[in-house]
Amino acid sequence: MPVYNGVETTNGDSPDGPDRSKAPPPRDSRDLPSLMLSSCYPITLKFMEVGYRVKFENRNKGSNIKRILGHEPTICDQIQERTILNGITGMASPGEILAVLGPSGSGKSTFLNALAGRIQSNSFTGTILANNRKPTKQIMKRTGFVTQDDILYPHLTVRETLVFCSLLRLPKSLSKQEKTLVAESVISELGLTKCENTIIGNSFIRGISGGERKRVSIAHEMLINPSLLILDEPTSGLDATAAYRLVLTLGSLAQKGKTIVTSMHQPSSRVYQMFDSVMVLSEGRCLYFGKGSEAMSYFETTGYSPSFPMNPADFLLDLANGVFQTDGVSERDKPNVKQSLIASYNTLLAPKARAAFMETKENGIGSYNSKEHRSSDRISIDAWFNQFSILLQRSLKERKHESFNTLRVFQVIMAAVFAGLMWWHSDFRDVQDRLGLLFFMSIFWGVFPSSNSVFVFPQERAIFVKERASGMYTLSSYFMSRIVGDLPMELILPTIFLSVTYWMAGLKPELGAFLLTLLVLLGYVLVSQGLGLALGAAIMDAKQASTIVTITMLAFVLTGGFYVHKLPSCMAWIKYISTTFYSYKLLINVQYGEGKRLSSLLGCSLPHGSDRASCKFVEQDVAGQISPVVSVSVLIFMFVGYRLLAYLALRRIKA
Numbered sequence: 001m002p003v004y005n006g007v008e009t010t011n012g013d014s015p016d017g018p019d020r021s022k023a024p025p026p027r028d029s030r031d032l033p034s035l036m037l038s039s040c041y042p043i044t045l046k047f048m049e050v051g052y053r054v055k056f057e058n059r060n061k062g063s064n065i066k067r068i069l070g071h072e073p074t075i076c077d078q079i080q081e082r083t084i085l086n087g088i089t090g091m092a093s094p095g096e097i098l099a100v101l102g103p104s105g106s107g108k109s110t111f112l113n114a115l116a117g118r119i120q121s122n123s124f125t126g127t128i129l130a131n132n133r134k135p136t137k138q139i140m141k142r143t144g145f146v147t148q149d150d151i152l153y154p155h156l157t158v159r160e161t162l163v164f165c166s167l168l169r170l171p172k173s174l175s176k177q178e179k180t181l182v183a184e185s186v187i188s189e190l191g192l193t194k195c196e197n198t199i200i201g202n203s204f205i206r207g208i209s210g211g212e213r214k215r216v217s218i219a220h221e222m223l224i225n226p227s228l229l230i231l232d233e234p235t236s237g238l239d240a241t242a243a244y245r246l247v248l249t250l251g252s253l254a255q256k257g258k259t260i261v262t263s264m265h266q267p268s269s270r271v272y273q274m275f276d277s278v279m280v281l282s283e284g285r286c287l288y289f290g291k292g293s294e295a296m297s298y299f300e301t302t303g304y305s306p307s308f309p310m311n312p313a314d315f316l317l318d319l320a321n322g323v324f325q326t327d328g329v330s331e332r333d334k335p336n337v338k339q340s341l342i343a344s345y346n347t348l349l350a351p352k353a354r355a356a357f358m359e360t361k362e363n364g365i366g367s368y369n370s371k372e373h374r375s376s377d378r379i380s381i382d383a384w385f386n387q388f389s390i391l392l393q394r395s396l397k398e399r400k401h402e403s404f405n406t407l408r409v410f411q412v413i414m415a416a417v418f419a420g421l422m423w424w425h426s427d428f429r430d431v432q433d434r435l436g437l438l439f440f441m442s443i444f445w446g447v448f449p450s451s452n453s454v455f456v457f458p459q460e461r462a463i464f465v466k467e468r469a470s471g472m473y474t475l476s477s478y479f480m481s482r483i484v485g486d487l488p489m490e491l492i493l494p495t496i497f498l499s500v501t502y503w504m505a506g507l508k509p510e511l512g513a514f515l516l517t518l519l520v521l522l523g524y525v526l527v528s529q530g531l532g533l534a535l536g537a538a539i540m541d542a543k544q545a546s547t548i549v550t551i552t553m554l555a556f557v558l559t560g561g562f563y564v565h566k567l568p569s570c571m572a573w574i575k576y577i578s579t580t581f582y583s584y585k586l587l588i589n590v591q592y593g594e595g596k597r598l599s600s601l602l603g604c605s606l607p608h609g610s611d612r613a614s615c616k617f618v619e620q621d622v623a624g625q626i627s628p629v630v631s632v633s634v635l636i637f638m639f640v641g642y643r644l645l646a647y648l649a650l651r652r653i654k655a
Helices: 063-068 108-115 135-141 157-167 176-189 210-222 238-252 290-302 312-320 336-357 380-404 405-424 431-453 454-470 475-505 511-539 542-558 579-590 596-602 612-622 628-651
Strands: 045-057 078-091 097-101 126-128 145-148 228-231 259-265 277-282 283-290 323-325 329-331
Touching: 045 312, 045 336, 063 176, 063 628, 078 108, 078 277, 078 283, 078 336, 097 108, 097 312, 097 628, 108 228, 108 259, 135 145, 135 210, 145 210, 157 176, 157 380, 176 210, 210 228, 210 238, 210 454, 228 238, 228 312, 238 259, 277 290, 277 329, 277 336, 277 612, 283 290, 283 336, 290 312, 312 336, 380 475, 380 511, 405 431, 405 475, 431 475, 431 511, 431 542, 431 579, 454 475, 454 542, 454 628, 475 511, 511 542, 511 579, 511 628, 542 579, 579 628
Parallel strands: 097 259, 097 277, 145 228, 228 259
Antiparallel strands: 045 078, 045 126, 277 283, 323 329
């Protein structure tokens, strides 16, 4: 970890933060674990002839119609390739910042993903070396990658975010107290002390500022003391002052021996002066690679110099866009400008870059201790439960705001009150009305949890992929923490609903009957939630998954047994996979049993019963129901099956 000499930190045992009134005296660097006090392991990153191509289908007008009609694709309809990166060569050294400049679409993000080892494709070509060797798994664990988007949980505070990350990401040889101390030290080093107890927030929730959010993303990677830190446009969306302060932070990290590689879209002149090396990309090709202070003089020797003093970064981006001013007249999008710059680079700078790559001198780089962060795809039971416990705590902290927000609680309470008033003290013999209430409960608690849970995995996909790529936890521990963590969130609201509606509606006035009804309802909620989780994990698109779950629940409701009893043969099978059907039958069984007492009260056994309509409901819904054992068994099977499908769907996602 970074050398935190002289950093004053306080100790805490949980992500909630220490009690400042009872905090011990500030600690110095001697209290930090030995792992943190070890010097930074320097990495010299070299890359040569890096290239990347993507294939895409040229969809010309009418090509889909031709394919449907069975015609063979023509030359115009064939799959084509597009070059994203073409022959990028250079190096990044410890203690320096390499800035990758270029307009949008120039290949900056793709290039950084390649350096971070996140492109696994046959279309990737070239050589990337770390300390003149191919990057090993241990080297990759020393690499921090900060994406352009800040992927963070909005309801967690800065301190909670980093402490949870520290508990999950640091080696198990450190105690919880030491991991917490590491997080506090990173908070202090990156200037996040003032906002450590403020939630992250997002576009809908007010939280920390954009610059602070970006520093939190960097702190995520700083927890592992990366020797190589790669950042994709870290100043995006920040004002000039915030961007300058952020790059100052990167400069201080570089001074500690770290290798910093970052992309920038349009840095200010102050920010540009802090770059040790600069690479300019245009349409996947390199126009310049060298010292940032020498860029302007180089382009002047090639015949391109600004007609008036200007920000070097602006001038370089103009050239990358093919824009150059001559005698005050702007020549836009001239192909000869780019071609001339590419030719000059290939002649003057490319040979030097290749020569630097071919050097084999280690420059005094020490050996790497692979035991420091030894990893394995298999973890022990204790480690698994430790991950599960931490993820469960984090899930409960994050999800409580969503599950118990004012609108959702208000929605459930008002639905319970309206249902209680509509069926106020209904009579035992009003079988049609009571069956309507039971079916309404089946509809509401089928649609409500499934519609909410369908968004869980699509919304968390970005965080899940990012953290899995960092090796923070296993898929099984993450999945089980979500399943267990959702239980109290999903079961409290239906309990409140039934407690209000049951007694207002005057259902069977027995405590045992109430508890059985509650048990059936809670089980049905868990099954419906599992359906939403499975569809969300399988589709991984919030809008599409929401549409599919709505259609699925509509089919389950229509075949649930209350609206239609004689289903068409082509649709009758849906009834047997309908969660609503089995829960509805169980709720009826709790209230009426086999219906013998109700049939006797209504006189349904007499030739001229008092209420033939009610008797028909007794015959078809109450007496003609399937065994409760069968219903319970099917719901248990669905409870397990839906969650198993969700887990298998998540395994398809590559970290």
